[in-house]
Amino acid sequence: MQKVELIATATFGLESVVADEVRALGYQDVRVENGKVEFTADISAIPRTNLWLRTADRVRLKIGEFRATTFDELFEQTKALPWSDWIPADATFPVEGKSVKSTLFSVPDCQAIVKKAVVESLKKTYKQDWFEEKGPLYKIEVALLKDIATLTIDTTGPGLHKRGYRSLIGAAPLKETMAAAMILLSRWKPDRTLMDPMCGSGTIPIEAALIGQNIAPGMNREFVSESWPTIPKTAWREARAETHDLARYDQPLEIIGTDIDEEILRVARRNAAEAAVDEHIHFQQMDVRNVRTKRKYGYLICNPPYGERLGDWKQAARLYREMAEALRTLDTWSIYMLTSDEQFEEHFGRKASKKRKLYNGNIKVDYYQFFGPRPPRPNKSETPAD
Incomplete structure (x- = not known):
């Protein structure tokens, strides 16, 4: 079965708890970093981790990671990633972003560059110049940390804390x-x-x-x-x-x-x-x-x-x-x-x-x-x- 790189994002301080949960599901190639737990697994891990992880915020599919200090580098390296392996021609694919301690500090500009690069990549595969974006949602994130760009797609939707049972809450609720x-x-x-x-x-x-x-x-x-x-x-x-x-x-x-x-x-x-x-x-x-x-x-x-x-x-x-x-x-x-x-x-x-x-x-x-x-x-x- 196809192998994928996944990131379970975590509240600061809970990374080791999330990592223990990931290992308990049988995934051993686990790397713990600030705010996230990365691991390699087959594609069935996407439904399993979304269903089972109790302490993670969400599960992201990692498409690529590279160093980028100019908009040209960000554009070209994003464009080279295999977006069409995941994103179909009718997909809706908005881009969100964040930048911490990076040369490319303007998040709106980074989002625009990544969006343009993904469109150019999909054009080559699907042989079309316009994407209506009326189909399934693939929310892309460009996260820059110390000039390292990580490109992911959110597999979760509403955060994992939204179990579905708490439509009514009190003051200052605990997640x-x-x-x-x-x-x-x-x-x-x-x-x-x-x-x-x-x-x-x-x-x-x-x-x-x-x-x-x-x-x-x-x-x-x-x-x-x-x-x-x-x-x-x-x-x-x-x-x-x-x-x-x-x-x-x-x-x-x-x-x-x-x-x-x-x-x-x-x-x-x-x-x-x-x-x-x-x-x-x-x-x-x-x-x-x-x-x-x-x-x-x-x-x-x-x-x-x-x-x-x-x-x-x-x-x-x-x-x-x-x-x-x-x-x-x-x-x-x-x-x-x-x-x-x-x-x-x-x-x-x-x-x-x-x-x-x-x-x-x-x-x-x-x-x-x-x-x-x-x-x-x-x-x-x-x-x-x-």
């Missing part, structure tokens, strides 16, 4: 891809209780349920490359069939989402129903200061409000102190918090076991991880009482 990353980084297992005491519209509990039952995040949505004639329809059918075959719908889960706002909890319940995981999540109205559980061990994963996100640093600091007091009873739980407050540990009254720098949108945040003790293993020598 589904970031929520999934928080869960994966925690090493949570589906046989352990997971709680989000400030769950908002339910993104963390819903993503946990999808992970716990191995439900592909893209199972219930469409992708722009499904309309491409170059990718066999059988590849998409087989990839979608795989998502159903590998789902573990019978995996029991104990996932709890609480929030003080009953209205946003109604949104969370609707979102969970849209994702078809509502029966696996218990949503309850509760002030975080009143959080209690009889479970001895578990994972608390939370994206609490923080000043930069919602506009009140003093209120956020007070909330962290109140949370710390409420969570003292969960001293055997592992706790994970995402916030941009660099004094979070001081407010929370504990030093994190580990913290990881991430970006929530354009906001630099830290993922504070407080590891709880491992639960005791069952004593195999003990036998059930009669």
